[in-house]
Amino acid sequence: MRQGKRRPAAAATAVAVAGVLAGCASATGAEDDGDRPLVGVAMPTTTSERWIADGENVQDQLLALGYDVDLEYAENDVPTQVAQLEDMIAAGADALVIGSIDGVALKDVLGEAAAADIPVIAYDRLIRESGDVDYYATFDNARVGVQQATTLLQGLGLLDEAGDRTDVTGPFAVELFAGSTDDNNATVFFDGAMGVLQPYLDSGVLTVPSGETGFEEVATDKWDPKNATARMDTLLPLYADRRLDGVLSPYDGISIAVLDAVKTIGYGTADQPLPVVTGQDAELASAKSIAAGEQYATVYKDTRQLAEVAVSMVRALLDGAEPETNDSRSYDNGVKVVPSFLLTPQVVTEQNYRQVLVAGRYYTAEELG
Structure with missing residues (x-):
């Protein structure tokens, strides 16, 4: 699957987020025939722990599906991120998941992805001024x-x-x-x-x-x-x-x-x-x-859930299906309204942090002191 060709969408098909990992690699046949899809994952920086978690969560879930993953961090340098994406395209990536640094700086490189028929999923940050963004995974x-x-x-x-x-x-x-x-x-x-x-x-x-x-x-x-x-x-x-x-x-x-x-x-x-x-x-x-x-x-904002959304989108596209979305109006990037899946964020205070973060297994009680 390294030819980087987009799979045709099946208009009536949606992949439920909750079931993204069901069946793992066997659902794609990736491990059966040795033809493993390659997914490029471009994240902005390791200076924020949440972006480290995002990258690792997306990578782990893609690996669980039997895909190859190229995870890169650009340390908030736009030319570095552009170069990383160019390398992913040249390597024949089958899909790109991008947490962009600059929302308007990726137009040209996304044009290269479109020319190679590689679908693009914007991850948590909307990529603007480009018609070559296929889907958007984010929170409300x-x-x-x-x-x-x-x-x-x-x-x-x-x-x-x-x-x-x-x-x-x-x-x-x-x-x-x-x-x-x-x-x-x-x-x-x-x-x-x-x-x-x-x-x-x-x-x-x-x-x-x-x-x-x-x-x-x-x-x-x-x-x-x-x-x-x-x-x-x-x-x-x-x-x-x-x-x-x-x-x-x-x-x-x-x-x-x-x-x-x-x-x-x-x-x-x-x-x-x-x-x-x-x-x-x-x-x-x-x-x-x-x-x-x-x-x-x-x-x-539970990055595990956001990773599930992005990975479900990748899996749907590589399986020839249409990813599930729940918003088709809110995110106009200046060229098109990008179909999106929005997750619900949750407030955490001193009153509920144990219930949300500890009981939810985001942190342990020991980590929080």
Whole structure:
């Protein structure tokens, strides 16, 4: 199967995510005739533990199906990722699963994949400005932003556990952080969050002392916690004579950076509690921080489930079937609406982390301390 030819789709056929691994290699015949499909898996970086887990989960599940896998990480360097994809195409990959670094930088190399009739699955990050993206496996990213904003309001006491308005009036001083401008998801997260927060900002219940509320102003290049630390350090003088009550953080690495920064000016004591800080990805450091009562919340996105979705799409395509999707409207990449499968994210707090993360076997109780 190294010729890199796309399998014809069967219009009425769908592959259920829950059954992706049933039958394993025998379903494809890969081990019966020695003709093993090759799947290229391109992930953005090993600097985030969630991307390491994503790559390993996708690889393990593909291997369990009897496929060969070329898993590569580009360490957030776009030319490296392009070169890796070119190598996968030249090697005769039968399908590509891509967690992109820059959502608009892969148009040419995806054109090469299309010319070789190689299907492309965008993994968690939408690839934009290309008609050569076949499917998209992700979470409901607008909901992620809503969940982040809602947990910020709950931590401040403006909403109760059910999400209903309380009689708390504020005002509360908050700062906003967003992800990288080259990642389409960052905009979706931020827009989802601001749809919830804007009425509170307009009414003065929430204030932003820095005045930085636009996406470009609050974006964090490459999602790098070092860049978040640098920006937070420039904001700290604003809080010499006032309290920072909360921070909208889109990602756990940024959350930990923010918490570490505010600790340097005395937060984290009985007299000066830490601000309410949100997050995403349930990374180990943040899960431990939540368990310790520091970071207020994260949004848990089970990478095992996302891998199952992507692998089910690969398997369907290589078996000549049409992958299962549940959204055909939301993700317009500028050239086409990409058929997608959206998973549901889940909020994790100090109240439910044992139930979600430990009982769900994402972490052990020992890992969380």
